[in-house]
Amino acid sequence: MTGQFKKLLNSRDKRLKLIFVLGAAGILLILLSDFLPDKKAEPTVSQTSAELDENERYRQDIEQQLTEVISHISGVGRAEVMISLSATKEYVYAEKSDLDKRTEGSGESYRSQGEIVLADGGGDKQPVLRKIASPQIGGAAVVCEGASDPQVRERVTNVVSAVLGLPANRISVQPSA
Numbered sequence: 483m484t485g486q487f488k489k490l491l492n493s494r495d496k497r498l499k500l501i502f503v504l505g506a507a508g509i510l511l512i513l514l515s516d517f518l519p520d521k522k523a524e525p526t527v528s529q530t531s532a533e534l535d536e537n538e539r540y541r542q543d544i545e546q547q548l549t550e551v552i553s554h555i556s557g558v559g560r561a562e563v564m565i566s567l568s569a570t571k572e573y574v575y576a577e578k579s580d581l582d583k584r585t586e587g588s589g590e591s592y593r594s595q596g597e598i599v600l601a602d603g604g605g606d607k608q609p610v611l612r613k614i615a616s617p618q619i620g621g622a623a624v625v626c627e628g629a630s631d632p633q634v635r636e637r638v639t640n641v642v643s644a645v646l647g648l649p650a651n652r653i654s655v656q657p658s659a
Contacts, residue, residue, distance in 0.1 A: 537570050537617050544619070548645060552624060555641060557634040559627030560658065565646070568620030575599070576610040621652040629657040 545563045552561040576599040584591045600607040622642050628634040635655045642653045 537567060540617055541565055541567055548642065551645065552626065552638055552641060555637050557628040557631060558638060561624060561626035564623045566620045567617045569618040571617050572615040573611060574613045574615060576612045619646050619648065622646060622648060624655045625658050626655070627658050629655050
């Protein structure tokens with residue numbers, strides 16, 4: 483094989499063809515690399531599971547704190563709380579928006595166009611994080627010993643509503659068996 487390679491390099495025309503082919507292959511590889519997906523942009527399995535674990539810990543902490551508060555209400559007795567999340571943690575990025583006003587005939591129309599603000603961070607441009615919104619609580623279920631009494635049930639519903647910011651129709655209070 484080295485003999486064939488030496489023969490190839492000895493001929494001037496063949497050498498130029500080889501250089502041209504290698505150069506074209508290099509340019510083709512550079513162009514193709516733009517179409518390959520960016521590995522940083524795709525969340526990995528460990529990132530996704532870590533985010534799920536974080537949401538689960540958040541839910542469990544709220545349940546534990548609420549159980550402790552409810553069990554101190556007069557007439558409740560033992561209590562257990564379960565909450566459901568309607569949305570997970572949300573990242574809100576800074577945006578720069580332009581508002582276009584157009585007048586056509588007798589009416590006006592507006593068009594808003596937003597663009598995420600990017601900042602240089604160690605050579606890479608990163609989006610500017612404005613805030614992280616906590617997971618949203620969709621509903622709550624409370625099972626307690628004193629829930630058969632309507633007054634206790636109302637007190638528990640009021641506490642859960644005040645703590646979680648939920649309307650009463652998203653809170654279920656039931657007596658334990």
